[in-house]
Amino acid sequence: MFYGGDYNPEQWPEEIWPEDVRLMQEAGVNLVSVGIFSWSRLEPTEGNFAFDWLDRVLDLLHRGGIDADLATATASPPPWLSHRHPEVLPVLADGVKLWPGSRQHYCPSSPVYRSAAGRLVEALSTHYANHPALKMWHIGNEYGCHVPACWCDVSAEAFRGWLRDRYSSIDGLNEAWGTDFWSQRYSSWEEILPPRRTPTWPNPSQQLDFMRFSSDALLECYEVEREVLKRATPEVPVTTNFMGFFKPLDYWKWAAREDVVSHDSYPDPADERSGMRAAMAGDLMRSLGRGRPWILMEQTTNRVNWRDVNVAKAPGQMRLWSFQAVARGADGVMFFQWRQARAGAEKHHSAMLPHGPVEMSPTWKEAVTLGRELAGLETVCGSRSTAEVAVLFDWESWWALELPSKPSNRVRQMDQVEAHYRALFEANVLVDFAHPGDDLSGYRLLLVPNLYLVGDEAAAAVVRAVESGATLVISFFSGIVDPAEHVRLGGYPQPFRSLLGLDVVDFHPLSDGEDVALQFADGAKGRGEIWSEDIHLSGAEVLATFSGSHLDGRPAVTRHRAGDGTAIYLATQPDPKTMARLLEMACASASIQASADAPDGVEAVRRTGGGKSFLFLLNHREAAVDVPISTAGVNLVDGSSVHPGLVHLGSRGVAVIREGW
Template sequence: MTFASWPTGGAISFGGDYNPEQWPREVWQEDVALMREAGVNLVSVGIFSWGLIEVAEGEFDFSWLDEVLDLLHAHGIAVDLGTPTASPPAWFFATYPQARVVAKDGTVLGFGSRGMASPSSPEYRAAAVRIASRLAARYAHHPAVVMWHVHNEYGAPVGEDFSQNAVVAFREWLRARYESLDALNAAWGTAFWGQHYTDWAHVSPPHPTPTVGNPAQKLDFARFCDHQLRACYIAERDAIRAHATQPITTNFMANECPTTDLFAWAREVDVVSNDHYLTAADERNHVGLALAADLTRSVAGGAPWILMEHSTSAVNWQPRNVAKRAGEMARNSLAHLARGADGILFFQWRASRSGAEKFHSAMLPHVGTSSRVWREVVELGGHLRALAPVRGARVRAQAAILWDAESFWAQDLEWRPSVDVRHKERVRAYYERLWRDGVTVDFVHPSQDLSGYRLVVAPASYLLRQADADNLTRYVEDGGTLLVSFFSAVVDEHDAVHAGGYLAPLRDALGVEVEEFLPLRAGDSATVRWAPEGGEPVTLTADVWQDDLVLHGAQVVGTYVDGPAAGGPAITRHAHGAGQGWYVSTRLGIDELAPVLAAVYTDAGLEPSGLPLDVEVVTRHGDGEDFVVAINHTADEVKVDLGAGQELLGATTVTGTVVIPAGSVAVLRTTTPQLGGDGQP
């Protein structure tokens, strides 16, 4: 369905979760007055209020919600109305104890926390559809409601369920997928260790086993769990759509909720929305933020998206909850906007006095309007009003990183050649190298059309279907540059090693195959002699992994000096068709990747931005005008040449160099062609 307008019209959406049920009515009037002062134009309401709306099974009280929606509308504040199905009420679990989630170890999870019932429970599904339908019937035409928000953060905290409901549903899902036990046995490789099935009733989820369980079974269970969560969303979405025409969304947790296949989920929502929280332990968490924002934009197909939640300062659920310093909230917010967000929302509006999240920051802190955080919230609201022209402009990337949730699920199972090889680490390493070089990237599934990208990077493609490998090979043949990291193209969709061995599906594209994995011991490192064509040889330090490679036409540009593969090829480059296929058979750090990527950029026709470290520049392209967002993450003033135009935050005319103070942001509006974050016009 196509919608005529953004939920907040021509403005950037600004606000957050609003939980008036936690406060007496006299506070509500203060809330709406302060929202207007801050420039709030959109709030999410009702996300955890099931027990206050459906006070007993089939008995509804909408009076307080009627009052809240009327009050918000009277003050010009739009509503993203939530279905409260992430937290079923006490009466539900008392009535339907069989609907509770069961952990893998058999623990039955009870009431008293945030979380959902078993996604496979018919009773839960019916109750969720009932309340979603009743809410939609009542508020579909309420003038405050501009969007619907189903559930909350599917997959967190419940991603897996081992209840009897799940056992039954898993069997049904497998029968639909494989049709016969013979096909199931073949897919799961049950001839190994005598795991052959002769009756569907004997098939179960991967419960704890004496030693490591069947990896193909575990992979299918991960697919099943994702499917069941998405089926819950679709059921509620369709119940709402029977009454309402507003866009419907649910808030993802890009890169932070590994149990969901974001590309599959994005196909089911009208507007993609995401929650993002900085990882306090990550000293470069602004790079992780950029990764999550690029991933969210990518699964949205490049369309504008909504940052549904982030924090004004510290969160409450990490081991050490580091507060944001002055200006950091604005940098975070505008970094999301730079990478495609047209909505900047927070959890939450007013800090809670009670409950598990009372130490979580909010737009209106416990101390009130005398706080630095409040002053920065008001200032951000003003910034976003000034940036309204950016809404609808799109980011264009000429490089892409492969992202396949099913491959990640498979790679991170037990008994892999090295516990040090994790998909998340390699994705972040390659992403950060590109980020430091000022190359804006999209994330793509390996089955997608890749023809629009000059460079495609595969940091962690352990599971690669033959059809997807063929897609990558065609990409190289047609002139693309492909860079593949180690432990890729190892298995097919059933976690079975490809016929022909490791890397076999990409042999034509890369001109090399892997004869044997040679992982290193903990703490060991090795040296690679890097000798690119026409360049001076340098030495690079690597760790964790080496491959014993067999060449099939590839050129050796990096050689192992030591380690188990000493004297053998470490990094190769292969001309295939009109393009180039690169293979890096070891783990290089972010700094060590710099000379390698520099050579790859030459093949791809890309140029690094040359910006100082931690100065981030991304361009959003509009209709006849561009918006260049420059973010200074450093502690020093920087000077950046962004071209000529109007700087929107300072309302000044720029004809050349822009001075960006430490920790600040500049946004240039220009009608002349500008360099994007990928260094290209």
């Protein structure tokens, strides 16, 4: 089990380094990310490398039994690069240039930046290929966090090249972009620009392609470095840290190019939804890695520095969320950062080692305790969490959905995902995320919170899964456009009409603050928000109708048998209680069971592997709670024996039960 954090020794006098290693040993640290923002130290002037200080750092770490996740240091170019080559600086859609003085100040398409980054990585990988401390390569850092796209002339030329590869001909592009609308038809590639600031809405197909291109451009930066590293050290795994549901980058594409998926998690302690959101991000990371264990690369021990109010984590919350990551598939727990910075923009961001004396710091004591507890989970490493439920999630559909000029701009991808996920999280039903075009045959229940854009193959995969026996719950405004962002003609939702046994005659979005009553056949009532629709049935049965609005008596929730499976359609966003009821019904239809029968506020997740089963119990409540279990075992957190009956969890307490003697 990896345990550690970002280590930035270049920010501190060398005489402090031995103390760092001694305290790392005390805390149980066995892996640190080194050199993430050290380019200006490693290459103080163009082409002149200074690795002597890093040699001493890595030697010291190795002698202390600590491995290095060695960074390529390319996330923040040194001042000399933009001074000598100002053309590397990124430009916004309105023409504003972003200057040095923070980080990520580079155009992703800049050949100058890519060449300089490749040269540095070549030198680093050659120099450290055989260093015994090298455990993993850390490429870049949080790609796209501050500059997810660039609209400069260099990017414009790269965008045109990307479009030539995609469409081959200018006629093909004109067709895909629907350029006869508003007289936008192009006669040559040179006329095409990125979607810069325009008098009103830019062409939506152009915007969508620019989002694809921008994600690909940053991935190309990553690939430049990855290829260098794989030539020099083919056996050393590579990673770059993801940021959960980060909209600008299509992580399905990115994860396929990583050996290990890693994640930066910064839930807000002041938000009661944070535990659910952190779990959801963990499920995404496990899914991006196709079930492989992942690493929680960054989190804070206590506070961040970048919110308007940076609320501290409650006692036990850091430990709770760390174990939550392990429960959902992580084989490593790390922090930003090891030693709290004295200077710079993140000096008020908490760290494992605080500004003050460690003996006075509750944060330090928690970090030491966590390191000791995680060391007892070695037998968990390599095991996996297996889900029979999948939420279909596609970045391209997300991008297209939230482009302007829709029936309602209140339909937001992540709001829809959370509305579906939360009910299953609270019911302790484990969820994977899957791309719509994946092989879905391993899932009994499929959830589609929104799939506004869908290709023919992906639509067919959904239909095939249902007809083969899966239960589907799909929500409104799905299957509306194709990958070119053209409306699918023939009735909404065109690719799923037969599957659902209905036609959507028209959309009736709800205004801000408006909701609509729902009436179920068994007399139950609920409320719908955001959206409503006029539905014509063609085989589906009605589970609930709209009540009291101009759609009074019209279908709101339907069910339709398709082949060996069942498709449930939601024509509105049900209130949380109603959503939970509907998903409970869907789980019953698909024979889905919870990981454990646990009280409200207790998260239960199971990992299995090597003939062993590990039940994680996580109490998100401030009050202590007793959790019923049916299988004896050992609590790996404290080594105690556990017998059938009740397991006691204190406030934000955790247990990891290796089931069976």
